[in-house]
Amino acid sequence: MHLTxxxxxxxxxxxxxMAPAASADTAATGQxxxxxxxxxxxxxxxxxxxxxxxxxxxxxxxxxxxxxxLNSGLFKLLSVSTEGREQVVGLKFRGDWLGFGxxxxxxxxxxxxxxxxxxxxxxRYDDLLRACAEHPALIETVHEAMSSxxxxxxxxxxxxxxxxxxxxxxxxxxxxxxxxADRGLRADQFSLRLTRAxxxxxxxxxxETVSRVLSKLVREQLITFNARSRRDICIPxxxxxALFVQRxxxxxxx
Amino acid sequence: MHLTxxxxxxxxxxxxxMAPAASADTAATGQxxxxxxxxxxxxxxxxxxxxxxxxxxxxxxxxxxxxxxLNSGLFKLLSVSTEGREQVVGLKFRGDWLGFGxxxxxxxxxxxxxxxxxxxxxxRYDDLLRACAEHPALIETVHEAMSSxxxxxxxxxxxxxxxxxxxxxxxxxxxxxxxxADRGLRADQFSLRLTRAxxxxxxxxxxETVSRVLSKLVREQLITFNARSRRDICIPxxxxxALFVQRxxxxxxx
DNA sequence: CGCCAAATTGACTGGTATCAAGCTACGTGG
DNA sequence: CCACGTAGCTTGATACCAGTCAATTTGGCG
Numbered sequence: 001m002h003l004t005x006x007x008x009x010x011x012x013x014x015x016x017x018m019a020p021a022a023s024a025d026t027a028a029t030g031q032x033x034x035x036x037x038x039x040x041x042x043x044x045x046x047x048x049x050x051x052x053x054x055x056x057x058x059x060x061x062x063x064x065x066x067x068x069x070l071n072s073g074l075f076k077l078l079s080v081s082t083e084g085r086e087q088v089v090g091l092k093f094r095g096d097w098l099g100f101g102x103x104x105x106x107x108x109x110x111x112x113x114x115x116x117x118x119x120x121x122x123x124r125y126d127d128l129l130r131a132c133a134e135h136p137a138l139i140e141t142v143h144e145a146m147s148s149x150x151x152x153x154x155x156x157x158x159x160x161x162x163x164x165x166x167x168x169x170x171x172x173x174x175x176x177x178x179x180x181a182d183r184g185l186r187a188d189q190f191s192l193r194l195t196r197a198x199x200x201x202x203x204x205x206x207x208e209t210v211s212r213v214l215s216k217l218v219r220e221q222l223i224t225f226n227a228r229s230r231r232d233i234c235i236p237x238x239x240x241x242a243l244f245v246q247r248x249x250x251x252x253x254x
Numbered sequence: 255m256h257l258t259x260x261x262x263x264x265x266x267x268x269x270x271x272m273a274p275a276a277s278a279d280t281a282a283t284g285q286x287x288x289x290x291x292x293x294x295x296x297x298x299x300x301x302x303x304x305x306x307x308x309x310x311x312x313x314x315x316x317x318x319x320x321x322x323x324l325n326s327g328l329f330k331l332l333s334v335s336t337e338g339r340e341q342v343v344g345l346k347f348r349g350d351w352l353g354f355g356x357x358x359x360x361x362x363x364x365x366x367x368x369x370x371x372x373x374x375x376x377x378r379y380d381d382l383l384r385a386c387a388e389h390p391a392l393i394e395t396v397h398e399a400m401s402s403x404x405x406x407x408x409x410x411x412x413x414x415x416x417x418x419x420x421x422x423x424x425x426x427x428x429x430x431x432x433x434x435a436d437r438g439l440r441a442d443q444f445s446l447r448l449t450r451a452x453x454x455x456x457x458x459x460x461x462e463t464v465s466r467v468l469s470k471l472v473r474e475q476l477i478t479f480n481a482r483s484r485r486d487i488c489i490p491x492x493x494x495x496a497l498f499v500q501r502x503x504x505x506x507x508x
Numbered sequence: 509c510g511c512c513a514a515a516t517t518g519a520c521t522g523g524t525a526t527c528a529a530g531c532t533a534c535g536t537g538g
Numbered sequence: 539c540c541a542c543g544t545a546g547c548t549t550g551a552t553a554c555c556a557g558t559c560a561a562t563t564t565g566g567c568g
Binding site for chain 2: 555556557558559564565
């Protein structure tokens with residue numbers, strides 16, 4: 001049994017008109033994600049499971065044994081520092097793996113918490129290694145996923161250390177929309193499934209600042225709120241977001 | 255021919271007295287790093303090369319084909335945004351791999367620049383994959399290295415988004431000392447091989463702020479500068495650094 | 509010696525955090 | 539049905555940390 005995706009599927013042609021620059025890659029990426037999932041399903045026969053918002057599939061400190069792949073839904077990775085500060089250090093979508101951070105130390109480095117109903121595939125790491133020996137394509141898939149995670153983390157570091165608050169929020173929205181588009185979901189209109197506080201926590205900002213920035217973006221017509229909920233956001237011009245960040249970052253250069 | 259390590263080796267017993275809490279792990283980690291290098295050397299027969307400060311072993315955008323392992327020396331990873339902002343997104347020590355970020359997209363995501371004389375081992379990614387099929391230990395080594403990189407990046411994200419300037423600098427020093435200790439080098443006295451500007455860039459701070467924080471740390475006796483150069487730093491009490499960060503972070507909690 | 513990059517330090521500014529006061533949506537129980 | 543409580547959100551006033559600008563010192567090197 002598969003869960004239906006949370007958002008509505010749209011044809012790639014429509015996406016193309018929404019995000020002209022990224023469209024070609026986007027379609028390819030979307031197919032690659034589906035392909036990878038098919039490969040994992042066929043080769044690993046993972047244990048499937050449905051989880052619900054708030055469910056935790058592993059906690060920091062637990063002994064590592066399994067990796068997980070998200071077939072649908074949304075997860076956040078929570079890192080807790082020694083003093084008890086809690087921080088969102090990653091967001092995971094369909095096709096993403098969970099648990100890579102645990103391989104090195106044999107212990108999970110953070111909590112993985114579902115943000116809505118999701119289907120999780122689970123495999124023993126041992127089994128994965130064995131399967132990799134027989135299926136070269138599998139190992140490439142795993143490496144690709146780890147590599148992507150590294151690159152995303154670096155992008156986050158860069159955004160956090162160089163961008164002012166408004167540009168961070170815009171980058172966040174841009175990335176979110178991009179992640180949806182990559183998965184064949186509509187990227188011009190979606191529901192952020194995070195509170196302002198969670199967004200702020202992820203971006204190193206306070207919830208008030210996030211709120212103020214979003215209000216400003218509405219005033220500047222970069223986004224609009226959908227009827228009925230200020231978590232549902234419309235992005236009339238996807239490309240304009242990237243431009244905003246560039247202009248904002250360029251200011252600091254001179 | 256091996257390069258001799260830049261800093262002076264000290265017996266683990268001495269390290270133990272410097273950093274009581276981390277010592278047991280530290281010795282184990284140090285041996286593990288050496289073991290991994292021996293394995294890589296034996297199984298992969300990597301191409302060896304000596305590079306010098308400023309040398310670039312790959313640039314963002316170049317087609318991916320090779321991974322690199324640092325046998326000695328120090329590298330920085332530089333990410334350049336579309337607008338031309340340049341940012342240090344990682345520092346690499348002996349035993350670290352370079353190029354993981356390129357696997358996913360087939361293109362290097364950043365520049366890798368040597369910060370002093372270093373010995374780099376290079377292998378074709380194809381060859382690595384083939385060798386992994388025959389040597390299960392190798393694949394675990396690679397995964398462990400990628401996993402560590404993911405965890406380090408997350409820690410960086412967390413530090414950047416939650417810690418004030420002084421705590422970031424202290425964390426930086428603490429991590430640096432820890433990296434040296436992990437490699438069997440003395441961690442109570444070492445030379446930062448970065449300018450204030452580079453440190454600030456890495457931490458999302460200005461060079462002036464870094465300088466002020468270092469001066470403050472000297473006043474508070476957490477560090478002292480060594481004779482003749484303000485890049486040579488002594489850390490009388492390694493553990494005190496961690497405490498400083500904890501106290502500093504705890505303030506924000508209440 | 510004299511140049512130049514790196515670092516330090518001070519005075520001022522500005523962007524975000526903090527504190528505080530409503531507002532809105534939604535569920536619960538009377 | 540409405541009163542009420544609560545969680546999430548918005549908006550304003552103020553404070554403070556770190557950035558900016560600028561002057562000076564230090565150290566390295568031809």
